[in-house]
Amino acid sequence: MQKSYIVNFYAYQNSAVPVFRLYNQKLEERDHFTYLGMLFDKNINLHHAASHALRPFNAALRRVKEFGTEKRISDRPYAMLWLFKTYALSAGMYASQIWSTQFLKHDNGFSNPLQVAHMAFLKRILGMKSTSANWCVLRECTQEPLQFYWFRSAVKF
Numbered sequence: 001m002q003k004s005y006i007v008n009f010y011a012y013q014n015s016a017v018p019v020f021r022l023y024n025q026k027l028e029e030r031d032h033f034t035y036l037g038m039l040f041d042k043n044i045n046l047h048h049a050a051s052h053a054l055r056p057f058n059a060a061l062r063r064v065k066e067f068g069t070e071k072r073i074s075d076r077p078y079a080m081l082w083l084f085k086t087y088a089l090s091a092g093m094y095a096s097q098i099w100s101t102q103f104l105k106h107d108n109g110f111s112n113p114l115q116v117a118h119m120a121f122l123k124r125i126l127g128m129k130s131t132s133a134n135w136c137v138l139r140e141c142t143q144e145p146l147q148f149y150w151f152r153s154a155v156k157f
Contacts, residue, residue: 005030007042047113050103053094054113060091061121080125081141092118092146100147109145110134118146 006029008017020027032041032048039052064083068074073083092114103112110119122137123130138144144152 005033007031007033007040009042009044050100050113053092053096054117056094057088057092057114058117060088061117064088064121077125077127081122081143084121084125085143088121089146089149093149096147096150100150103145103147104151109147112145112147114146 004022004027006017006020006027008029017029032039034040034052039049041048061084064080064087065074067083067087068080073079100112103109103115109115119134119137120130122128122141122143123132126137126140128137
C-alpha cells in the first residue's frame with residue numbers, strides 16, 4: 001500500500017480523476033513516482049529523469065576517485081579512465097532508455113546533466129581546462145557521450 005500511488009499523466013489542470021482505492025483506502029495522488037530507480041513525472045519530463053539519475057552516477061564517480069586516491073593511481077589518467085569505464089559508466093547508463101532519448105539530437109548532446117558530470121570528471125582526470133572542447137576530450141579518452149552508449153546497445157539489440 002505504501003508503494004501504490006496515482007499519477008495522472010498529461011492531465012489537464014482541473015480534470016477529474018476517479019478515486020482509486022486499495023484495501024478500502026484511497027490511493028495518494030502524486031506528480032511523480034519512482035519505479036526501479038527511474039523517475040516518471042506526470043508531464044513525462046525527461047530532464048527530471050536525467051537529474052534523478054545523476055545522484056547514483058555522481059556517487060560512482062566519487063567511488064572511482066576515492067579508489068584512485070586509495071591505490072595511489074589518481075595521477076595516472078588512463079588507469080582512472082579504465083576505472084571509470086568499469087565502475088561509473090554502468091551507473092550512468094542505468095535508466096538511460098528513459099532519460100537519454102531527448103539528448104540524441106546533435107545540438108542537445110552536452111546539455112544532459114549526466115553528460116556535464118561526465119565531462120567534468122574527464123577534464124579533471126586529464127588536468128584540462130573546463131573550457132576544453134568536449135568532443136576533443138571524449139576522443140582523447142576513447143569515449144562517447146553517455147546517450148550514445150545506450151543508442152548503440154539499442155541498435156545492436
